[in-house]
Amino acid sequence: MAFRKPKPVPFKSAGELDAMAAAGAIVGRALVAVRDAAKVGVSTLELDAVAEAVIRDAGAVPSFKGYHGFPGSICSSVNEVVVHGIPSKDVVLAEGDLVSIDCGAILDGWHGDSAWTFGVGELAQADAELSEATRLSMEAGIAAMVPDNRLTDVSHAIETGTRAAGKQFGRTFGIVDGYGGHGIGREMHMEPFLANEGKPNRGPLLVIGSTLAIEPMLTLGTEDTTVLADDWTVVTDDGSRSAHWEHTVAVTADGPRILTPRP
Template structure:
């Protein structure tokens, strides 16, 4: 039965399994969006694809209507970091870098995941940026284990991003204002998970917790600004950004990535 530990929701095995079902819906929606994201396709069309997959599964898009957000996905193109609003008038072009965040509610439980998609051939720097962001997410996921502290995840994300920066010869910006979060019976719950920090700090992680790990990196400054639509967040210097995310549960056997596709 759902309960709370120091403000952080703890789930039973059955409730985690229910979250896995929601996570698989999100995984299928993102797979469909990734396949559709080609030059000439609008971000509004991608939004429709995701919503159809979610509703066909008997689930509800968790983003649509959330605090007034008008769509089922966040579609953040190029210099947009997060919370981009999809539009039928925004058409993808070859070389674009598109981050897509998607959430679904199934039987009262949430799944939340994000991917960065290269539209046609993309530049080597953009590919390295996406790869570095994804690798930092997986480094963080490895620390989503009972007995660790929350900031162990943050430190792993930061360390991976800095290692990639050194290897790639690119000074990646690590976004500080936005990060991961607890998830379960609601989409955004305690704790907030920064994407950088020293290890060994914050609440101790326990079996039954679920956390969305979501690093965001840029090819330049980590400074951001919110546009007048009160949603879209962009880099202040116009540099491109990447965003990857998975919902992860803590089990007796370690991290269970609930939004990972079955294959």
């Protein structure tokens, strides 16, 4: 039988990647502003206002706000909340909290999507290592964004990065089940879905201009989560803390290009 070349992960022109990077740079600025504002006694609703102001002042639109009814411009996920935490005046930051902020912006119809995890004041060692392990897993996934790799080569790289970080820190990290990255461009969430673990060399082909949001989510315990009654907030079933790092990344001839740079 004839061998069919796998279809490509959707790709953009060089100019379109520049347009995505312009949106992504606004996301990066918003994330930095939120981290700077994240002090003891500040609510996640206040952090949301900081992000929305940065995005709108730049002439962009928060992509999360109103997305399937989501009320915020950021997802603010504290401690055992993995992702999709709703900003609230009732969630007030305390010393040692582990905070994951996910943010998106639309500029001229193009989307940027990025997330990171940081501590309020001094973090416990385990929590600091969890965040660093998640960042390292993301970096491993980014490094696999090269022409002629397949989609699951990125998944496998993220998983391998997680296991390597576990060895480095002498602990086992849970890879959150059922969540992962995604295609991105003129919509925030597009095909294909990018798992954070799996066997290599499967799925669509990465070509120059292919764009993916790469976003590992790790925990200090379980891989299992539950969505709360608000239909958004995802929490670890064992109450263990979670971290989330994400960049929007493009495949280029010169290597992976991060489209959500932070100042």
